[in-house]
Amino acid sequence: MDIKVKSHLKPCAALSIAIMIVALVMTLTGHGMNLGVDFTGGTIMTYNMGEQFETADVEAVLADNGITDAQIAKTGDNDTQVQIRISDKENTDDLRAALESTLGEKYSGMEYVDISRVGAIAGRDLINNAIKSVSLAAVLMLIYIAIRFDFYSGLAAIIGLLHDVAIMLSAVVLLHSFIRVETTFIAALLTIVGYSINNTIIIFDRIRENSHKSTLRQLSREDIVNLSVQESLSRTLNTTITTLLTIVTLYIMGVDSIKQFALPLIIGIVAGTYSANLINGYVWAALMDKRDAGKRAKANA
Template sequence: MNIIAKRKIWFTVSIILILAGLLAMPINAMMGNGILNFDVEFAGGTVMEINIGQDFDITNDIKPVVVEITGDENPQISRSGEQGVVIKTKSIDSETRTKLYDALKEKYNLDGMNDLLNVDDVSPTISTEMQLKALQALLIASILMLIYITFRFKDWRFGLAAVLPLIHDVLIVLAVYSIGRVPVNNSFIAAILTIVGYSINDTIVVFDRIRENRKAAKKGDLEGLIDRSISQTIVRSINTSVTTLLTITVLYFLGVQSIKEFALPLIVGIIAGTYSSIFIASPLWYEFQNFHKKPFSKTA
């Protein structure tokens, strides 16, 4: 495989995808939609849970009523159980909540006694704290992995080449969320941290093989060493990712809304992580080796 010889192609593909996502953010902001489609846990808002008591269609039945009464063009509506619905909108006052409930009550002949299960306001102050905690967790995890991998391989370039692709994976997931206007919520945070842990695993496998092959490699044949190591591990990496993707994809299509919200970023992240482990991490290590001007050595 000529992974290293074509490294500029792999880098260019990633840069284009990441830039598309980053550019979509200010464009969304200028259109008045916000840089990302933050769920109420992040942006603040009102959450209503109602027992409809019968079958209903979110897109054709519930959403038009919510949009008309609340004025929120992008409400987040999901099922709760078989006959319940959870409606998340921008903050609305008690009068608007009553109007919304009365409209659904009339539409579905609700009894008005036990159908309104829950009404909550989510403060944006809490959401800011959640965002900071998530960023702190990601930063601390990245630093600890950088230290551990550097210590394990006795080379800071291995550590940096392993951690930078993790940032790549997170940015790719953000690009999908930015362009697709997928709601960003608590599940997104959990999925991002899961992706970081999953992606680093494949990268370590490749780096381990590089370290093993260095002992028998020809001096100066760094490009051949990396290509050979990737070829020896690529089947394992792809097989592992495909089997994981099959399971998560089934969960996405058959699971409830909360499962889907967790599964979607995992699907995107696993694909991005597999790509970065094969086409980004090792080429980055190659670039760091050349940049540092340290002669290629067979010793680990």
């Protein structure tokens, strides 16, 4: 399999940039991320239904009360509990009465469990902590890769990491109707940070190995990257496909809260795989060539 990294760089970069631009335009026009109660603030009502139940029944009661943007999740043992998240503007007393009156007729074992309120400030704290976590992870990864390989490998890896995070965030905007940003999204984001760097390390390890082979010293860095991607591609794809099969199964079979974790994870893994194989290596080669050109310019000055 002959893969020319440079020939794939421009279309891949163009696709990534296009996705980010569309997401940015949507955000600026008021169609950004679908933020959950954890970030916007609101009320969380929990009921034990006493048996398996249909979320459509809960949705119908909410719709009758003019609530169409509530978040409904099955929880508890055997999914017999329902967790309803609504914005602060809703009248919880009237809604509670409607839920217990209507659903109580069908589910005789229905019991009120709890009601709690989440302030928007908690969401801001979550966002700030997520930014700090990603930033710290990026710095630590840069240090680790710089020590294990070289500084430019670390820099290329961080560029790839930022790309993967940006694509994941952009996809959340584009899939506004399918992905709701809750605490599980933060977990998915941090998971992708680790997964993205793992794929990149596999490629860079092979690049370093090939760079030190005397039989390959006549090759340019670009060709070294091409060869390294070819040699490690089957391993990378097998690992990615195996991981995706598990997560796709979780998305198909899981409850709503699991779906909100799995879908961003799927997007991030796909983005991380293609950036590790088609972008990061060439970025490294370009950075190294630029460094060498700078050294030659200084020597000739």
